[in-house]
Amino acid sequence: MTADDSADVLSVTLAAQWKQSVDPRVLGFAVTAAMNAATMQALAKQVERPTVEEPPTPPVPQQDGSRITLDEATQLLDAVQADLDRFMRQVAEVTDRPVTVESRGGHVRGTTQRGQVLDVAVDPAWAHTARTSELEQEVLEVLRALRAPGADLARGPRSPAIAELTALVSDPNALLRRVGLLP
Template sequence: MEVVVSPTAEVIAVRLSPRWRGSVDPRALNASVLSAANAATMRALARSLEHTDLSASAPAPPHNGGDESPLTNQDVQRLLDSASAELDQFTTRLSAVVDQPVQVRSSGGHVQGSAQRGQVLTLDVDSTWAGQIRHSEIEMEFVEVLRGLRDASTPGELAAGPGDGAISELMALAADPRRLMRRLGMPVGTGTAGES
Protein backbone atom coordinates (compact mmCIF):
# COMPACT_ATOMS: atom_id res chain seq x y z
CA MET A 1 0.00 0.00 0.00
CA GLU A 2 1.25 3.47 -0.87
CA VAL A 3 0.05 7.06 -0.55
CA VAL A 4 1.60 9.35 -3.16
CA VAL A 5 1.85 13.06 -2.38
CA SER A 6 3.16 16.09 -4.26
CA PRO A 7 6.18 18.09 -3.04
CA THR A 8 3.66 20.33 -1.23
CA ALA A 9 2.11 17.28 0.51
CA GLU A 10 -1.08 17.26 -1.56
CA VAL A 11 -2.43 13.73 -1.95
CA ILE A 12 -2.09 12.55 -5.54
CA ALA A 13 -3.01 8.88 -5.20
CA VAL A 14 -3.66 6.00 -2.86
CA ARG A 15 -2.39 2.73 -4.31
CA LEU A 16 -3.53 -0.61 -3.02
CA SER A 17 -2.17 -3.83 -4.38
CA PRO A 18 -4.88 -5.71 -6.31
CA ARG A 19 -4.24 -8.50 -3.79
CA TRP A 20 -4.15 -6.31 -0.68
CA ARG A 21 -6.77 -8.42 1.07
CA GLY A 22 -4.23 -11.25 1.34
CA SER A 23 -2.00 -9.18 3.63
CA VAL A 24 -4.34 -6.63 5.27
CA ASP A 25 -7.62 -7.37 7.01
CA PRO A 26 -10.34 -4.99 5.67
CA ARG A 27 -10.97 -3.90 9.29
CA ALA A 28 -7.33 -2.72 9.50
CA LEU A 29 -7.25 -0.99 6.10
CA ASN A 30 -8.04 2.42 7.60
CA ALA A 31 -5.07 2.22 9.99
CA SER A 32 -2.74 1.16 7.17
CA VAL A 33 -3.82 4.04 4.91
CA LEU A 34 -3.66 6.53 7.81
CA SER A 35 -0.11 5.47 8.61
CA ALA A 36 0.95 5.60 4.95
CA ALA A 37 -0.69 9.04 4.43
CA ASN A 38 0.97 10.61 7.46
CA ALA A 39 4.36 9.07 6.59
CA ALA A 40 4.15 10.35 2.99
CA THR A 41 3.17 13.82 4.19
CA MET A 42 6.05 13.96 6.67
CA ARG A 43 8.54 12.85 3.98
CA ALA A 44 7.27 15.55 1.60
CA LEU A 45 7.51 18.23 4.28
CA ALA A 46 11.01 17.09 5.28
CA ARG A 47 12.16 17.25 1.64
CA SER A 48 10.59 20.67 1.31
CA LEU A 49 12.49 21.93 4.37
CA GLU A 50 15.76 20.46 3.06
CA HIS A 51 15.37 22.35 -0.21
CA THR A 52 14.31 25.63 1.33
CA ASP A 53 17.02 28.19 0.76
CA LEU A 54 16.94 30.32 3.87
CA SER A 55 19.13 32.93 2.22
CA ALA A 56 16.49 33.45 -0.48
CA SER A 57 14.29 35.44 1.88
CA ALA A 58 15.84 38.85 1.38
CA PRO A 59 14.49 41.91 3.17
CA ALA A 60 12.00 44.06 1.34
CA PRO A 61 13.58 46.80 -0.76
CA PRO A 62 13.26 50.35 0.51
CA HIS A 63 10.10 52.12 -0.55
CA ASN A 64 10.72 54.66 -3.28
CA GLY A 65 8.06 57.27 -3.83
CA GLY A 66 4.57 57.09 -2.39
CA ASP A 67 3.05 59.04 0.46
CA GLU A 68 5.54 61.44 2.06
CA SER A 69 3.02 63.45 4.08
CA PRO A 70 3.97 64.08 7.71
CA LEU A 71 2.62 61.67 10.32
CA THR A 72 1.16 63.24 13.45
CA ASN A 73 0.88 61.45 16.79
CA GLN A 74 -2.81 60.92 16.02
CA ASP A 75 -1.95 59.45 12.59
CA VAL A 76 0.50 57.02 14.16
CA GLN A 77 -2.01 56.00 16.86
CA ARG A 78 -4.76 55.44 14.24
CA LEU A 79 -2.35 53.37 12.15
CA LEU A 80 -1.35 51.24 15.17
CA ASP A 81 -4.99 50.79 16.23
CA SER A 82 -5.97 49.76 12.70
CA ALA A 83 -3.06 47.33 12.44
CA SER A 84 -4.01 45.81 15.81
CA ALA A 85 -7.63 45.36 14.71
CA GLU A 86 -6.52 43.79 11.41
CA LEU A 87 -4.21 41.41 13.26
CA ASP A 88 -6.99 40.40 15.67
CA GLN A 89 -9.34 39.73 12.76
CA PHE A 90 -6.69 37.73 10.90
CA THR A 91 -5.84 35.68 14.02
CA THR A 92 -9.53 34.85 14.51
CA ARG A 93 -9.89 33.72 10.88
CA LEU A 94 -6.70 31.66 11.03
CA SER A 95 -7.69 30.05 14.34
CA ALA A 96 -11.09 29.07 12.91
CA VAL A 97 -9.28 27.09 10.20
CA VAL A 98 -6.31 25.50 11.95
CA ASP A 99 -7.48 25.06 15.55
CA GLN A 100 -10.74 23.26 14.81
CA PRO A 101 -10.80 19.58 13.90
CA VAL A 102 -12.55 18.98 10.58
CA GLN A 103 -14.37 15.92 9.29
CA VAL A 104 -14.81 14.83 5.69
CA ARG A 105 -16.88 11.98 4.25
CA SER A 106 -16.42 10.62 0.74
CA SER A 107 -19.23 11.19 -1.74
CA GLY A 108 -19.79 7.40 -1.80
CA GLY A 109 -20.14 7.47 1.99
CA HIS A 110 -17.79 4.56 2.66
CA VAL A 111 -14.72 6.48 3.88
CA GLN A 112 -14.55 9.32 6.38
CA GLY A 113 -11.83 10.99 8.36
CA SER A 114 -10.82 13.86 10.60
CA ALA A 115 -7.85 16.21 10.60
CA GLN A 116 -6.50 19.20 12.45
CA ARG A 117 -3.70 21.59 11.43
CA GLY A 118 -3.07 19.56 8.28
CA GLN A 119 -2.52 16.27 10.11
CA VAL A 120 -4.92 13.41 9.47
CA LEU A 121 -6.12 12.19 12.86
CA THR A 122 -8.53 9.41 11.93
CA LEU A 123 -9.63 7.45 8.88
CA ASP A 124 -12.61 5.10 8.93
CA VAL A 125 -13.72 2.80 6.15
CA ASP A 126 -16.74 0.56 5.87
CA SER A 127 -14.84 -2.74 6.17
CA THR A 128 -17.73 -4.79 4.72
CA TRP A 129 -17.74 -2.60 1.61
CA ALA A 130 -13.92 -2.63 1.40
CA GLY A 131 -13.90 -6.42 1.61
CA GLN A 132 -16.09 -6.74 -1.49
CA ILE A 133 -15.44 -3.78 -3.80
CA ARG A 134 -12.72 -3.26 -6.42
CA HIS A 135 -9.53 -1.77 -5.03
CA SER A 136 -9.68 1.15 -7.49
CA GLU A 137 -12.99 2.34 -5.99
CA ILE A 138 -11.52 2.15 -2.49
CA GLU A 139 -8.51 4.18 -3.66
CA MET A 140 -10.76 6.88 -5.15
CA GLU A 141 -12.74 7.34 -1.93
CA PHE A 142 -9.59 7.48 0.20
CA VAL A 143 -8.04 10.10 -2.14
CA GLU A 144 -11.24 12.17 -2.01
CA VAL A 145 -11.27 12.17 1.80
CA LEU A 146 -7.53 12.80 2.21
CA ARG A 147 -7.62 15.75 -0.21
CA GLY A 148 -10.72 17.15 1.49
CA LEU A 149 -9.09 16.88 4.91
CA ARG A 150 -5.96 18.68 3.74
CA ASP A 151 -7.95 21.47 2.10
CA ALA A 152 -10.22 21.94 5.12
CA SER A 153 -7.52 21.84 7.81
CA THR A 154 -4.73 23.97 6.36
CA PRO A 155 -4.64 27.77 6.18
CA GLY A 156 -4.50 28.03 2.38
CA GLU A 157 -4.22 31.67 1.32
CA LEU A 158 -4.18 32.73 4.98
CA ALA A 159 -0.65 31.29 5.20
CA ALA A 160 0.58 34.40 3.38
CA GLY A 161 -0.38 36.51 6.39
CA PRO A 162 -2.67 39.52 6.69
CA GLY A 163 -3.45 41.31 3.45
CA ASP A 164 -3.20 44.97 2.49
CA GLY A 165 -4.07 47.69 4.94
CA ALA A 166 -2.53 49.20 8.04
CA ILE A 167 -0.22 46.22 8.62
CA SER A 168 1.19 46.53 5.10
CA GLU A 169 1.66 50.26 5.58
CA LEU A 170 3.54 49.68 8.84
CA MET A 171 5.72 47.04 7.20
CA ALA A 172 6.56 49.42 4.34
CA LEU A 173 7.51 52.14 6.81
CA ALA A 174 9.64 49.73 8.86
CA ALA A 175 11.42 48.58 5.68
CA ASP A 176 12.52 52.16 4.93
CA PRO A 177 13.71 53.82 8.19
CA ARG A 178 14.77 57.06 6.42
CA ARG A 179 11.30 57.52 4.95
CA LEU A 180 9.76 56.76 8.36
CA MET A 181 11.98 59.37 10.02
CA ARG A 182 11.10 61.97 7.36
CA ARG A 183 7.39 61.33 7.81
CA LEU A 184 7.75 61.63 11.58
CA GLY A 185 9.52 64.98 11.11
CA MET A 186 12.83 63.74 12.45
CA PRO A 187 16.13 64.88 10.89
CA VAL A 188 17.66 62.37 8.49
CA GLY A 189 21.45 62.64 8.30
CA THR A 190 23.21 62.27 4.99
CA GLY A 191 26.81 62.13 6.19
CA THR A 192 28.74 59.32 7.78
CA ALA A 193 29.51 59.06 11.47
CA GLY A 194 32.26 61.40 12.61
CA GLU A 195 31.69 64.04 9.90
CA SER A 196 31.02 67.58 11.04
Protein backbone atom coordinates in the same frame (compact mmCIF):
# COMPACT_ATOMS: atom_id res chain seq x y z
CA MET B 1 0.33 7.27 -1.52
CA THR B 2 2.44 9.95 -3.15
CA ALA B 3 3.15 13.21 -1.34
CA ASP B 4 5.43 16.12 -2.12
CA ASP B 5 8.14 17.54 0.14
CA SER B 6 5.49 19.59 1.97
CA ALA B 7 3.42 16.45 2.71
CA ASP B 8 0.67 17.58 0.35
CA VAL B 9 -0.94 14.44 -1.03
CA LEU B 10 -0.54 14.17 -4.79
CA SER B 11 -2.13 10.79 -5.38
CA VAL B 12 -3.52 7.69 -3.69
CA THR B 13 -3.08 4.31 -5.33
CA LEU B 14 -4.34 1.05 -3.91
CA ALA B 15 -2.64 -2.22 -4.79
CA ALA B 16 -4.29 -3.96 -7.74
CA GLN B 17 -5.58 -6.87 -5.65
CA TRP B 18 -6.07 -5.01 -2.38
CA LYS B 19 -9.55 -6.45 -1.79
CA GLN B 20 -8.09 -9.96 -1.57
CA SER B 21 -5.35 -9.00 0.89
CA VAL B 22 -6.85 -6.21 3.04
CA ASP B 23 -10.03 -6.36 5.08
CA PRO B 24 -12.09 -3.25 4.12
CA ARG B 25 -12.72 -2.65 7.83
CA VAL B 26 -9.01 -1.93 8.42
CA LEU B 27 -8.39 0.02 5.21
CA GLY B 28 -8.72 3.30 7.12
CA PHE B 29 -5.91 2.27 9.48
CA ALA B 30 -3.66 1.58 6.48
CA VAL B 31 -4.49 4.96 4.96
CA THR B 32 -3.83 6.74 8.28
CA ALA B 33 -0.48 4.99 8.65
CA ALA B 34 0.51 5.79 5.05
CA MET B 35 -0.42 9.46 5.43
CA ASN B 36 1.51 9.85 8.67
CA ALA B 37 4.50 8.03 7.14
CA ALA B 38 4.40 10.42 4.16
CA THR B 39 4.24 13.38 6.55
CA MET B 40 7.23 12.10 8.52
CA GLN B 41 9.16 11.50 5.30
CA ALA B 42 8.42 15.04 4.14
CA LEU B 43 9.54 16.44 7.50
CA ALA B 44 12.75 14.43 7.32
CA LYS B 45 13.46 15.84 3.85
CA GLN B 46 12.80 19.34 5.10
CA VAL B 47 15.26 18.84 7.95
CA GLU B 48 17.89 17.40 5.59
CA ARG B 49 17.46 20.11 2.99
CA PRO B 50 15.88 23.17 4.54
CA THR B 51 14.44 25.44 1.89
CA VAL B 52 15.19 29.10 2.16
CA GLU B 53 12.14 30.99 1.14
CA GLU B 54 12.49 34.54 -0.01
CA PRO B 55 10.30 36.78 2.10
CA PRO B 56 7.53 38.29 0.03
CA THR B 57 8.45 41.62 -1.45
CA PRO B 58 6.53 44.23 0.50
CA PRO B 59 4.56 46.76 -1.49
CA VAL B 60 6.40 49.97 -2.23
CA PRO B 61 5.44 52.69 0.26
CA GLN B 62 3.72 55.75 -1.09
CA GLN B 63 6.28 58.04 -2.64
CA ASP B 64 4.05 61.10 -2.59
CA GLY B 65 5.66 62.29 0.63
CA SER B 66 2.33 62.75 2.34
CA ARG B 67 2.49 62.86 6.11
CA ILE B 68 0.91 60.17 8.22
CA THR B 69 -1.25 61.66 10.90
CA LEU B 70 -1.54 60.21 14.36
CA ASP B 71 -5.13 59.15 13.57
CA GLU B 72 -4.01 57.35 10.38
CA ALA B 73 -1.20 55.58 12.22
CA THR B 74 -3.56 54.55 15.01
CA GLN B 75 -6.15 53.27 12.53
CA LEU B 76 -3.47 51.27 10.69
CA LEU B 77 -2.14 49.72 13.90
CA ASP B 78 -5.69 48.92 15.05
CA ALA B 79 -6.39 47.23 11.69
CA VAL B 80 -3.15 45.23 11.90
CA GLN B 81 -3.97 44.16 15.47
CA ALA B 82 -7.47 43.06 14.40
CA ASP B 83 -5.99 41.07 11.49
CA LEU B 84 -3.43 39.42 13.78
CA ASP B 85 -6.13 38.57 16.33
CA ARG B 86 -8.24 37.00 13.57
CA PHE B 87 -5.21 35.02 12.34
CA MET B 88 -4.43 33.76 15.85
CA ARG B 89 -8.05 32.60 16.27
CA GLN B 90 -7.76 30.69 12.98
CA VAL B 91 -4.49 29.10 14.11
CA ALA B 92 -6.05 28.11 17.43
CA GLU B 93 -9.03 26.54 15.64
CA VAL B 94 -6.72 24.43 13.49
CA THR B 95 -4.27 23.41 16.21
CA ASP B 96 -6.35 23.18 19.37
CA ARG B 97 -9.19 20.99 18.22
CA PRO B 98 -9.57 18.04 15.90
CA VAL B 99 -10.86 18.81 12.41
CA THR B 100 -13.03 16.19 10.72
CA VAL B 101 -13.86 16.15 7.02
CA GLU B 102 -15.96 13.84 4.94
CA SER B 103 -15.76 13.04 1.25
CA ARG B 104 -18.50 14.35 -1.00
CA GLY B 105 -19.68 10.78 -1.51
CA GLY B 106 -19.89 10.34 2.26
CA HIS B 107 -17.94 7.07 2.26
CA VAL B 108 -14.63 8.32 3.66
CA ARG B 109 -14.10 10.45 6.75
CA GLY B 110 -10.88 11.70 8.32
CA THR B 111 -9.79 13.58 11.42
CA THR B 112 -6.64 15.62 11.95
CA GLN B 113 -5.18 17.68 14.76
CA ARG B 114 -1.96 19.69 14.86
CA GLY B 115 -1.01 18.47 11.39
CA GLN B 116 -1.28 14.78 12.23
CA VAL B 117 -3.93 12.55 10.73
CA LEU B 118 -5.60 10.90 13.70
CA ASP B 119 -8.04 8.68 11.87
CA VAL B 120 -9.34 7.79 8.44
CA ALA B 121 -12.51 5.74 8.27
CA VAL B 122 -13.76 4.06 5.12
CA ASP B 123 -17.26 2.62 4.90
CA PRO B 124 -16.38 -1.09 4.64
CA ALA B 125 -19.57 -2.10 2.83
CA TRP B 126 -19.02 0.56 0.19
CA ALA B 127 -15.27 -0.16 -0.06
CA HIS B 128 -16.01 -3.82 -0.75
CA THR B 129 -18.24 -2.98 -3.73
CA ALA B 130 -16.75 0.31 -4.98
CA ARG B 131 -14.41 0.56 -7.92
CA THR B 132 -10.81 1.07 -6.85
CA SER B 133 -10.66 4.41 -8.68
CA GLU B 134 -13.71 5.68 -6.76
CA LEU B 135 -12.17 4.63 -3.47
CA GLU B 136 -8.83 6.24 -4.33
CA GLN B 137 -10.58 9.47 -5.33
CA GLU B 138 -12.61 9.76 -2.10
CA VAL B 139 -9.56 8.97 0.06
CA LEU B 140 -7.50 11.55 -1.88
CA GLU B 141 -10.26 14.14 -1.45
CA VAL B 142 -10.34 13.63 2.32
CA LEU B 143 -6.55 13.64 2.76
CA ARG B 144 -6.24 16.87 0.78
CA ALA B 145 -9.03 18.48 2.79
CA LEU B 146 -7.33 17.46 6.02
CA ARG B 147 -4.16 19.30 4.96
CA ALA B 148 -5.95 22.42 3.69
CA PRO B 149 -6.63 24.39 6.91
CA GLY B 150 -3.06 24.35 8.17
CA ALA B 151 -1.43 24.79 4.79
CA ASP B 152 -3.00 28.18 4.21
CA LEU B 153 -2.10 29.40 7.69
CA ALA B 154 1.52 28.27 7.37
CA ARG B 155 2.19 31.25 5.11
CA GLY B 156 1.52 33.55 8.05
CA PRO B 157 -0.88 36.44 8.53
CA ARG B 158 -1.71 38.44 5.41
CA SER B 159 -3.94 41.42 4.90
CA PRO B 160 -3.85 44.83 3.23
CA ALA B 161 -3.17 46.50 6.59
CA ILE B 162 -0.27 44.15 7.36
CA ALA B 163 1.16 44.72 3.87
CA GLU B 164 0.89 48.49 4.33
CA LEU B 165 2.62 48.39 7.70
CA THR B 166 5.34 46.11 6.30
CA ALA B 167 5.88 48.54 3.45
CA LEU B 168 6.15 51.45 5.85
CA VAL B 169 8.72 49.83 8.12
CA SER B 170 10.73 48.36 5.23
CA ASP B 171 12.23 51.81 4.51
CA PRO B 172 13.04 53.51 7.83
CA ASN B 173 14.02 56.84 6.23
CA ALA B 174 10.78 57.05 4.26
CA LEU B 175 8.85 56.18 7.43
CA LEU B 176 10.61 58.90 9.43
CA ARG B 177 9.84 61.42 6.66
CA ARG B 178 6.19 60.37 6.52
CA VAL B 179 5.76 60.77 10.28
CA GLY B 180 7.51 64.14 10.16
CA LEU B 181 10.75 63.28 11.92
CA LEU B 182 12.95 63.87 8.85
CA PRO B 183 12.69 66.61 6.22
